[in-house]
Amino acid sequence: MRATLMYGAGDVRIENVPDARVIERTDAVVVVGRACICGSDLWPYRTMEHSDTGRRMGHEAIGIVDAVGADVRTIKAGNLVVMPFAYSDGTCVFCHEALPTSCIHGGFFGTGEADGAQAEALRVPQADGTLFVLPVGKDDALMPSLLTLSDVMGTGHHAAVAAKVGPRKTVAVVGDGAVGLCGVIAARRLGAEEIIILGRHADRIALARKFGATDVVSERGDEAVERVRKLTGGFGVHSVLECVGLTESMRTAISIARPGGAVGRVGVPQDETMPASLPAFYNNVTVSGGPAPVRAYIEELLPDIIEGRIEPGRVLDRIVSLDEVPDGYRAMNERQAIKVMVEL
Numbered sequence: 001m002r003a004t005l006m007y008g009a010g011d012v013r014i015e016n017v018p019d020a021r022v023i024e025r026t027d028a029v030v031v032v033g034r035a036c037i038c039g040s041d042l043w044p045y046r047t048m049e050h051s052d053t054g055r056r057m058g059h060e061a062i063g064i065v066d067a068v069g070a071d072v073r074t075i076k077a078g079n080l081v082v083m084p085f086a087y088s089d090g091t092c093v094f095c096h097e098a099l100p101t102s103c104i105h106g107g108f109f110g111t112g113e114a115d116g117a118q119a120e121a122l123r124v125p126q127a128d129g130t131l132f133v134l135p136v137g138k139d140d141a142l143m144p145s146l147l148t149l150s151d152v153m154g155t156g157h158h159a160a161v162a163a164k165v166g167p168r169k170t171v172a173v174v175g176d177g178a179v180g181l182c183g184v185i186a187a188r189r190l191g192a193e194e195i196i197i198l199g200r201h202a203d204r205i206a207l208a209r210k211f212g213a214t215d216v217v218s219e220r221g222d223e224a225v226e227r228v229r230k231l232t233g234g235f236g237v238h239s240v241l242e243c244v245g246l247t248e249s250m251r252t253a254i255s256i257a258r259p260g261g262a263v264g265r266v267g268v269p270q271d272e273t274m275p276a277s278l279p280a281f282y283n284n285v286t287v288s289g290g291p292a293p294v295r296a297y298i299e300e301l302l303p304d305i306i307e308g309r310i311e312p313g314r315v316l317d318r319i320v321s322l323d324e325v326p327d328g329y330r331a332m333n334e335r336q337a338i339k340v341m342v343e344l
């Protein structure tokens, strides 16, 4: 079968690899119908040291179950399933606490712990806990939006939950990538009164407005902080969704939170230290977040997609074949695409 491997910065190849197969009794094999390239795949695309063996890429997919191990109970061959970016058993203490990304038998796809999803098929560990059977046909028009349940919609929602978004709250979203845009959807869905998007790409800002953003701040750094304060009576916002992960974006996020406010961070931090520790302290700002437990959010978000109340699939603005995946990375890296969908 064919799969995507990254050998170093800017070096993505489609190669033949051994067919995915059941190894553990709790595994399933999923034949991928649609996958994605993620903003987080761009970090290694920019910085990865050369590897002789390559790294299997991709952690978002919808596909058809092809085979299951002897201990798999609820997932059957032929099921149409969505796969979260992390696998989890669904039964341990953290899974019961709705934190499957901390599952004691869990791990992450496309990281070396498990196969990548930008491939014709992949082995899914802990199939019963990980996979979610979709109640639609495989060519349903909602497929792009359903695919975002793998990662970006659940991650935007997690940022909003961590930032304590609710009715009558003022919200700012730092970052206009796919996760930030889904954060706008999530903030509106949770009843936010005012949603300020911080970003500077015209196409993304236009989509953010369609999703419910009420104001746009295109400045950066101190100027961005000033603009947000001006928009909010001088105080800042109740809730900040940090969807980038850079030191500067985190500093901005903490600086625009009003006293007693909260920052929900889902951008993978690119720095060990957290900036703006003193303003965070003196303003009693809660900083929360981490890898989104997207598996735990699918049941809540799915009805809104099925019934057409939210359309997160609109962030997928370019479609490529598996062979075109290297070009998809280039397009996302050069900001020609918000997010790329791979159709197999």
Ligand SMILES: [Zn+2]
Pocket (backbone or CB within 6 Å): 088, 089, 090, 091, 092, 093, 094, 095, 096, 100, 102, 103, 104, 105, 106
């Ligand atoms: Zn678990």
